[in-house]
Amino acid sequence: MIELQNLSKSFGPIKAVNNLNLDVPKGQTVGFLGPNGAGKTTTIKIMTNLITASGGKALLQGVDVVTHPKQALSSVGAVVETPEFYPYLTPVETLAYLGSIRGMHSDEIKQRSNDVLQEVKLEEWRNTRIGKFSKGMKQRLAIGQALLHEPEILILDEPTSGLDPRGMVEVREIIRSLKKQGYTIFMSSHLLGEVQEVCDSAALIDHGKLLVYDRIENLKGLSKVSKIEVISATEISQTIVSGIRGLSSIREVETVNGHTVVLTYDGSDEARADLLQAVQKLGVRVTSFSQVGLPLEMLYMDLVKESR
Amino acid sequence: MxxxxxxxxxxxxxxxxxxxxxxxxxxxxxxxxxxxxxxxxxxxxxxxxxxxxxxxGSEYSGSRTDQAISIERSPMGIPYQSIGTFNDTGVLPDTVKIFVNGIEVPRGSNTWVIAGVNGAPSLSRFFGTETIVLFVGNMSSSNVTSSYEWRVSAxxxxxxxxxxxxxxxxxxxxxxxxxxxxxxxxxxxxxxxxxxxxxxxxxxxxxxxxxxxxxxxxxxxxxxxxxxxxxxxxxxxxxxxxxxxxxxxxxxxxxxxxxxxxxxxxxxxxxxxxxxxxxxxxxxxxxxxxxxxxxxxxxxxxxxxxxxxxxxxxxxxxxxxxxxxxxxxxxxxxxxxxxxxxxxxxxxxxxxxxxxxxxxxxxxxx
Incomplete structure (x- = not known):
C-alpha cells in the first residue's frame, strides 16, 4: 500500500532521510517514531508532495508520489503538522472546496461532509468561520478533511501534537475508529504511548535511517533494558544502594528518596525475578516492585542511544 | 468503506x-x-x-458673456476673410452669440459661421481651441465679442x-x-x-x-x-x-x-x-x-x-x-x-x- 524505496532527502550537506526503505501493508496502522530531526516529518512531506525527494521512490498504491503526485495523492488523505485553514471559510465550505478539487459530486460532498463532521465532532460548528476555531478544533477538522473522500491511505503527521489532554484523547479515539474501519494509516508521533496504544506496527528512525520496523508486540520484546521502581518499607541505606549497584544485571541506580530507588537493568522477565530476590537479600523490605516506562520507550531510548 | x-x-x-x-x-x-x-x-x-x-472654483461647465474674440486674417483660398478664435476651450457651438461693436449679429445672417477643428489636431493646436468663427467680411478693425456656454472636454x-x-x-x-x-x-x-x-x-x-x-x-x-x-x-x-x-x-x-x-x-x-x-x-x-x-x-x-x-x-x-x-x-x-x-x-x-x-x-x- 505504501512503499518507500531508498528514499533520500538532503538539505545541503545534511541527509534528512537516508536511503529509507519501508513497506506498509493494506489495512495496517503503522507508527513512525523518532527523535526531533530524525527525518519523520521530512519523509511525510515527501509522501504528501510538500517537498521533493533527492532520490528514491515513495509509492502510494504503486504510484510514485515524486514523479506523479496528482495521481498518487488521489487515494490519500493527509494531515501534515497542524495545517491552517482559510479563516474566511466555514468547515462545510472548506470540505466543499477540497471535495471539488478531488472531483466529488456536490451531493456526495454534502453527504460526506455530514459524516466526517460527525466523526470529528464538529457538527455544531459546521457553519462557523474557521478563523474562530481553537487548535484542537482545527486538528479535528484537518482529520475530517483527510477522510472526506474516503481515501485508502491516511498519512498523519503527529496528529495529537500541541493538543490539550482532552484533544489528544479525542483524536486518538478518532484514529482508533478509523483503524476499525480498515484504513491504512501511517502516523508519525513523538508519543510512544500513543503509538503503542493505537498502532499495529512501529518503525523507528534516527538520522534519516530506519533502525527497526516490526509489530508492536515484537518490538516490546526487543527492549534490552528495563526500569523498575522499588519502594521499601524501611530506609534504603547507601550500603544497600552500593550493594544493588554491584549486581551484575544493574546498569544504573537512581535514588528518588530514602525509601524509593529506580533500577535500570538488562534482561528479561527472568532477570527481573532474580533481581527482586537479590534486592530482598540485600535487606530491602520491598513493598512495591513495578516496571517504570513503556517497553517501547525503553527500546526507543536504547536504539536511539546506539545510533548516536 | x-x-x-x-x-x-x-x-x-x-x-x-x-x-x-x-x-x-x-x-x-x-x-x-x-x-x-x-x-x-x-x-x-x-x-x-x-x-x-x-x-x-473650477467648474466643469458654465456660460460666459462679453468675451473678446481674437481676429486674424484668413489664409488665401477660403471664402472667409477673417477667422475668430475663442480664448477658451469647450465652447458649445450652438450657444454662441456674436457681437460686432456691441451689436449682436444673428446666427444665419450669412456673415459668420461656427466651425469645429476638432477633427484636425494640427489646426486645433494652431488655434488653441477646437471651435473657431469664420467671418465673411474683414473684421480686423471691428470689436468682436461673444457670449456662449462652455463645457469641459471629455x-x-x-x-x-x-x-x-x-x-x-x-x-x-x-x-x-x-x-x-x-x-x-x-x-x-x-x-x-x-x-x-x-x-x-x-x-x-x-x-x-x-x-x-x-x-x-x-x-x-x-x-x-x-x-x-x-x-x-x-x-x-x-x-x-x-x-x-x-x-x-x-x-x-x-x-x-x-x-x-x-x-x-x-x-x-x-x-x-x-x-x-x-x-x-x-x-x-x-x-x-x-x-x-x-x-x-x-x-x-x-x-x-x-x-x-x-x-x-x-x-x-x-x-x-x-x-x-x-x-x-x-x-x-x-x-x-x-x-x-x-x-x-x-x-x-x-x-x-x-x-x-x-x-x-x-x-x-x-
Whole structure:
C-alpha cells in the first residue's frame, strides 16, 4: 500500500532521510517514531508532495508520489503538522472546496461532509468561520478533511501534537475508529504511548535511517533494558544502594528518596525475578516492585542511544 | 468503506480544477474585504477628483458673456476673410452669440459661421481651441465679442482621473497578488492544499485568474465611473477611453504577474506586499526618471510603459521632446503605444513563466 524505496532527502550537506526503505501493508496502522530531526516529518512531506525527494521512490498504491503526485495523492488523505485553514471559510465550505478539487459530486460532498463532521465532532460548528476555531478544533477538522473522500491511505503527521489532554484523547479515539474501519494509516508521533496504544506496527528512525520496523508486540520484546521502581518499607541505606549497584544485571541506580530507588537493568522477565530476590537479600523490605516506562520507550531510548 | 477509494479515479483535469480555485480565491477577496477596500479607495478618489475642482472654483461647465474674440486674417483660398478664435476651450457651438461693436449679429445672417477643428489636431493646436468663427467680411478693425456656454472636454475631464488609474492598478496588484503564493507558505495553508491531487500550475492559474478578476472588477468600475461622469459633465466620452481601459487591463496583467513572481521568491507576506507596492510606485519610477535625465528612453520599463494609459486619451498624442538650458538638456519621453503594449506583454510572459518554475520548486520545508 505504501512503499518507500531508498528514499533520500538532503538539505545541503545534511541527509534528512537516508536511503529509507519501508513497506506498509493494506489495512495496517503503522507508527513512525523518532527523535526531533530524525527525518519523520521530512519523509511525510515527501509522501504528501510538500517537498521533493533527492532520490528514491515513495509509492502510494504503486504510484510514485515524486514523479506523479496528482495521481498518487488521489487515494490519500493527509494531515501534515497542524495545517491552517482559510479563516474566511466555514468547515462545510472548506470540505466543499477540497471535495471539488478531488472531483466529488456536490451531493456526495454534502453527504460526506455530514459524516466526517460527525466523526470529528464538529457538527455544531459546521457553519462557523474557521478563523474562530481553537487548535484542537482545527486538528479535528484537518482529520475530517483527510477522510472526506474516503481515501485508502491516511498519512498523519503527529496528529495529537500541541493538543490539550482532552484533544489528544479525542483524536486518538478518532484514529482508533478509523483503524476499525480498515484504513491504512501511517502516523508519525513523538508519543510512544500513543503509538503503542493505537498502532499495529512501529518503525523507528534516527538520522534519516530506519533502525527497526516490526509489530508492536515484537518490538516490546526487543527492549534490552528495563526500569523498575522499588519502594521499601524501611530506609534504603547507601550500603544497600552500593550493594544493588554491584549486581551484575544493574546498569544504573537512581535514588528518588530514602525509601524509593529506580533500577535500570538488562534482561528479561527472568532477570527481573532474580533481581527482586537479590534486592530482598540485600535487606530491602520491598513493598512495591513495578516496571517504570513503556517497553517501547525503553527500546526507543536504547536504539536511539546506539545510533548516536 | 475504504475498499477501492470511490473518488480516486475521478480527480478533475488540471484545466477543470482552475475554476474551482478561482471561485474560492475570489471568495477570499470578498470576505477578507480586500475587494471592498480597493473599491472604496477607487470611489473615494473618484469622488475627490470630481468634487474638488468645482469646490475650488473650477467648474466643469458654465456660460460666459462679453468675451473678446481674437481676429486674424484668413489664409488665401477660403471664402472667409477673417477667422475668430475663442480664448477658451469647450465652447458649445450652438450657444454662441456674436457681437460686432456691441451689436449682436444673428446666427444665419450669412456673415459668420461656427466651425469645429476638432477633427484636425494640427489646426486645433494652431488655434488653441477646437471651435473657431469664420467671418465673411474683414473684421480686423471691428470689436468682436461673444457670449456662449462652455463645457469641459471629455479628454480633459477624463485626464484628471486617469492619472490615478496607474496607482489604482498597483493597489490592486498589491491587494490581490502580493501574498497569493507566499501566504500559502507563511500562513501554513499550503499544508492543507498541497497534499491534494492538484498540480501547482492549476493552483497558480486559479489564483492568478481570481486576482485578475478582482482587479478587473475594480479597474472596470473605475473606468465605468469615469465614463459615466464624463457623459454627465463633459457631454460625451473620449473615443480613446476604451483604448486606455485596454492598456490598463494589460498593465494590470503585467504587474499582477510581477506581484506573483515576488510572492514566489519572498518568504513573508509583509515583505512581498511592501516590495510590490513600492516597486511600482517608487523604485521603477525613480529608475525611469534617472534614465530620462541621462537621455535614455526607459522603453523596457513597465512603469514607463504604463504612462500610455493616460497619454492615449490626449489628442494629439504627446511626442518626445528635448530642451537645452545652459548646456543641460532635459528630455521628456513618452511611451510609444505599440512598444508599451509589447513591453507589458513581455513582463506578463517572463514573470508568469518564472513564477511557475519557482512555485513548482518551492518547498514547504521548515
Amino acid at each position: 475504504v475498499e477501492g477509494s470511490p473518488h480516486a479515479q475521478k480527480v478533475p483535469s488540471d484545466i477543470a480544477q482552475i475554476p474551482i480555485i478561482w471561485r474560492y480565491e475570489l471568495l477570499k477577496y470578498l470576505r477578507s474585504r480586500r475587494l471592498i477596500a480597493s473599491l472604496a479607495i477607487a470611489f473615494v478618489v473618484i469622488g475627490l477628483i470630481y468634487a474638488l475642482p468645482p469646490l475650488l 479628454e480633459s475631464f477624463e485626464g484628471n482621473f486617469l492619472g490615478f488609474a496607474n496607482l489604482l492598478i498597483v493597489i490592486c496588484a498589491t491587494f490581490f497578488g502580493a501574498d497569493a503564493i507566499v501566504g500559502e507558505y507563511q500562513n501554513r495553508t499550503g499544508y492543507l492544499m498541497f497534499p491534494n491531487p492538484i498540480k501547482r500550475e492549476a493552483l497558480f492559474f486559479g489564483k492568478y485568474s481570481a486576482s485578475m478578476t478582482a482587479g478587473i472588477v475594480v479597474v472596470g468600475l473605475f473606468y465605468g465611473s469615469i465614463a459615466l461622469l464624463s457623459l454627465i459633465s463633459a457631454g460625451g466620452i473620449d473615443s480613446n477611453l476604451g483604448l486606455s481601459f485596454a492598456f490598463a487591463l494589460e498593465y494590470l496583467l503585467a504587474i499582477m504577474a510581477v506581484a506573483y513572481f515576488i510572492s514566489t521568491i519572498l518568504k513573508g507576506t509583509t515583505g512581498a506586499t511592501v516590495l510590490t507596492f513600492f516597486l511600482f510606485v517608487m523604485i521603477l519610477p525613480i529608475i525611469d526618471q534617472v534614465l530620462s535625465i541621462s537621455g535614455v528612453k526607459p522603453t523596457g520599463s513597465v512603469s514607463f510603459a504604463a504612462g500610455v494609459l493616460q497619454y492615449i486619451t490626449q489628442n494629439p498624442y504627446p511626442v518626445d521632446a528635448s530642451e537645452t538650458f545652459r548646456r543641460i538638456t532635459l528630455h521628456t519621453y513618452y511611451p510609444d503605444p505599440t512598444i508599451a503594449a509589447i513591453t507589458m506583454l513581455a513582463y506578463v510572459v517572463v514573470a508568469v513563466v518564472l513564477s511557475l518554475v519557482l512555485f513548482k520548486r518551492k518547498e514547504l520545508a521548515g
